[in-house]
Amino acid sequence: MKIRIILLVAFAFAMSQTTFAGGGWPQPKGKGYFKLFQWWVIADQHFTTSGGIDPNTTNGIFNTGVYGEYGLTNRLTGVIYAPLFSRAYFNNTISGTTDELLIPGEAINSIGDVDLSLKYGLITKGKIVLSTSLKLGLPLGNSSGGSAGNLQTGDGEFNQLLQFDASTSFKLGKANAYSSIYVGANNRTEGFSDEFHYGLEAGIGFLENRLYLIGRVLGVKSFKNGNLNTEANTTSIFANNTEYLSVGPEVAYQWNKNWGASASFATAISGSIIFANPSYSVGVFYKW
Template identity: 30%
Template sequence: MMTTRSITRYARVLVLGLGSCLFLFNSPVLAQSGWTKEKGEGFYQLSFQSFQSSDYYTLGGELLNTNKFSQQSLVFYGEYGLTDRFTIIANLPLQTWNGFETTETVSGLGDLRLEFKHSLLKKYLPLSISVAPEIPIGRANNFAQSTVNDFEEINLPSGDGEFNVWTTLASSFALPNAPFYGSIFAAYNFRTEYEEVSFSDQIAIGAEVGYKVANLVWVNARLNGLNSVDDVLVATDFVRGDGTEYTSYSFGASFPAYKDFHLNLNYRNFADFIYSRRNLYSAGTWSIGILYQRKPNEK
């Protein structure tokens, strides 16, 4: 029988978008569920993600072939149960490396996302609400020099420079006699501004199912969508993700490694099932991570 502490969750960083200029946006679709941790229970993961693409979708949805862009990130993700109904979550890109084929690679700390999650219903149909401010501690301006023309440079920030807040409502279920679970969520991102440029708010939706194979390996599949509240018709200068829309799908697996340590593998890509791709680079993202789960009775 599956328990809440046997469900593994993942964090990941998204890609950059490029209009007439470059946009950086944080991942709004971290794994969401209706469960909260038990008091004293912890979940901690260190993961590495890699992405590269030359396929860029404009604000109007047109596909352009550009100079290849690549991004790698080392990300810490953690959850801790302060009480049985209240969990605090942190997501922090410890280092993000960005670069084009014709530029140097620049790196920096990313923005910190702190999520405060409260259980509304816990026993029969788990339901939670969370509030997650994203604190702009990353490098909002991080210029990479061209390797072709030494007088040219492009801003490849590791943080978006903007304070914003995600509010998420999520629900989950687990079958009582089979290692199978499912979750759905809806979220609203209240955005502010960066250097006097205001951004459109966003809406995210998502669903996830998971199954434990041979009572050993957890596998999962996710479908997520992101949509802008307002129509963004003009790409501003070096601002972050304004007008970005997409549908994404992902597949993951978690393998036991040693005692309470597990190995996580994940693949994510984009499509047009729900929302068409706009203002982003589109390609597959691979990630590998090591996670540790601390049970409440551990000292």
Template identity: 30%
Template sequence: MRKIVVTKYWIELWLSPILLLISFTSFAQSGWTKEKTEGFYQLSFNRFSSEDYFTLGGENLSTNRFTQNSLVFYGEYGLTDKFTVIANWPLQVWNGFSSTETVSGLGDLRLEFKQALLKKHLPLSISVAPELPIGKANHFAKSVLNDFESINLPSGDGEFNVWTTLATSFALPNAPLYGNLYGAYNFRTQYDGISFSDQVGVGVEVGYKIADLVWINSRINAITSVDDVSVITDFVRGDGSEFTSYSFGAAIPIHSGIHLSLNYRNYSDFLFERRNIYSAGTFSIGVYYERKPKKP
């Protein structure tokens, strides 16, 4: 593994996975929709820091340390028993290398519209999620090594894209065990005249409730590019990025519908090899509230 000192050129080359860390949500896709007026609302803080970058060819390089912190709102609301609206919005994203100052900004808003296809015996849903480029697509930070250099560390990718997801779920009738399975397609467009490759995502989740109190879960998610991207056409937009991620989480009840959530996520080469991405663990802590509809 080679050690690289990050200059302006190298920083731009390696920033492509930054926005993937935010936009590809760690929240699992499921076949279930919320009941009418049922809600789920979470605020979480996420921290990621890494020196390990995997190139488009899969080579592992060591660079100056990149750190990203984010404060993210995630919410679900049932408009009907079969139709749910979902929002995933980084309210603030902090980006910086050890060789730069840290800059921050609002992230892109992802809105998801989820329709139940089957509800009872085998929950099955389809969702469409446009991602609105309202974050800072260009945000320059000064180098602490050479004050005449500025480095682009965006909090949004500037690109309009749409995720379409088909998901199914199951829950055992006599045991606190559930599972989710999904496949997704990301239709990407362009930014500043540069087009990006579409992406395919897959994932599976298993969850279990311990002592009828604490939910724990384990997930595997993966993304691959539809096109063979051999040259990075844009350094900071995630074109050609691929990975497999795994995560472990827990939800601990605090009081009357309020829970503490903990999650750890990391990357491997299990389904798709790491390409054009920084690789390290992401730690998340959050608080969420579940609102149940009133029974007649």
């Protein structure tokens, strides 16, 4: 029973944003899951360096891709996050005075930046499990698209994130529940500042663990040891020196042994040089 609970919790993690990627639980050997996801944000405002919110030309980013985990051993899990189709655009700017088109909108389509990770279970038994992972961010997206070079489907830099995840499962009344925390250090290249990543997540299962409700807090702090922002021509999720603290719920439902779906959104409650509109994600998965 306990193993089943842990697997379900791990599944629920996997349904969530890839940042958590299953929390502290590695996949058992030969087990895994595959998820087709759609993530998007449409933003007409952003957090400024002083923490205020200013308007901006509406930008949209849509990522359609796959996320997978596979247990190479009982302790070692391979993880891939691959936005196979990434679309970025900004809106037309229309004069409110003359109705004329002042700046035509543009869009680019490409593959996005791909993350490859290896997660190793340091403590896999007991009340609290602990894992470490190394994620390599491959800059396969377009970092300077559009006529002005300010449309991106990637940040153009190779980064390495070393992360530690600790998780625990417990009972909340009759329901199975879990919580997890993580911290990570992201080494970025090409003049981008390094980052400290942190997060907290908790979830509770209903309907015999077919339905999971999850709450999540994620944060990124920049060490601001890279180039000034002005040397770049990028905005928001691909910009340099961005910071944010986001919160968001997720609901994940499994309708049979193998198949399920999830939906979530997240919104930054504070930040710097980051979009101030919510992001959304939906996905369908297959696990075995």
